[in-house]
Amino acid sequence: MNNEKILELQNVSYWYNSSKRILDNINLNFCTGKIYAITGASGSGKTTLMSLLGGLDMPREGSILYRGSNINKIGYEKYRKECVSFVFQNYNLINYMTSLENVMLTAKSSPLPFLQEVGISEDEAKRNVLKLSGGQQxxxxxxxxxxxxxPIILADEPTGNLDEKTSNEIVHLLCEQAHKKSKCVIVVTHSNSIAATADQTYEIIDGAIKSVE
Structure with missing residues (x-):
């Protein structure tokens, strides 16, 4: 397993239109070949951290480095296109398209093998996504x-709408991407089972982030 440092937060702080810092002077590293869980109470800053890691927002203070280069210098659009992919709680699929058409939007080669890799059959791949179950979507x-x-997959509450069995299957797929494909997988979650499965779990409390053993 290749554990190369791929993302680094250096003294990162973030606040909204108030004096309270939702993230306060965060220093953190993420490596390839690992799955990370980010936990914390609602409103603690988990989704804010995910937005910063994904280049959807900029830190108020500090820097985020991708393989040693500030993502500000890489360019946010280039970073989002080439370095990170997102998985959301509500799937964010284009609902008038089939599974194949949705995956074709990002695929550099035939989309079917990627769907089969996650357990979607060729017949299911040709269906409109609204005709699939939540787990299939x-x-x-x-x-x-x-x-x-x-090289990076960011997942924001990916099992939030799913039953326990399906949730476990989704977690297994994300773990495979980290451990077998050497991706860096970062999951924001309220799920204790995801936190228990992750290689490393962090909790955000009062703007600070701590490692959970």
Whole structure:
């Protein structure tokens, strides 16, 4: 397993239109070949951290480095396109398209193998995504993230709408991307089972982040 440092937060702080810092002077490293869980109470800053890691927002203070280069210098659009893929709680699929068409939006090669990799059959791949179960739709969303062939996958509450059995299957797929494909997988979650499965769990409390053993 290749554990190369790929993302680094250096003295990162973030606040909204108030004096309270939702993230306060965060220093953190993420490596390839590992799955990370980010936990914390609602409103603690988990999704804010995910937005910063994904280049969807900029830190108020500090820097975020991708393989040693500030993502500000890489360019946020280039970073989002080439370095990170997202998996969301509500799937964010285009609902008038089939699974194949959704994955084709990011795939650099045939989309079907990526769908089959996550357990979507060829017949299911040709269906409109609204005719699939929630678990199947999340599999399609993961296939879309995999197909982009980025080294980082960011998942925001990916099992929040799923039953326990399906949730465990989704977690297994994300773990495989980290451990077998040497991706860096970062999951924001309230799920204790995801936190227990992750290689490293962090908790955000009062703007600070701590390692959870």
């Amino acid at each position: 999340q599999r399609v969303a993961i296939a879309r993230a995999i197909a982009a062939e980025t």
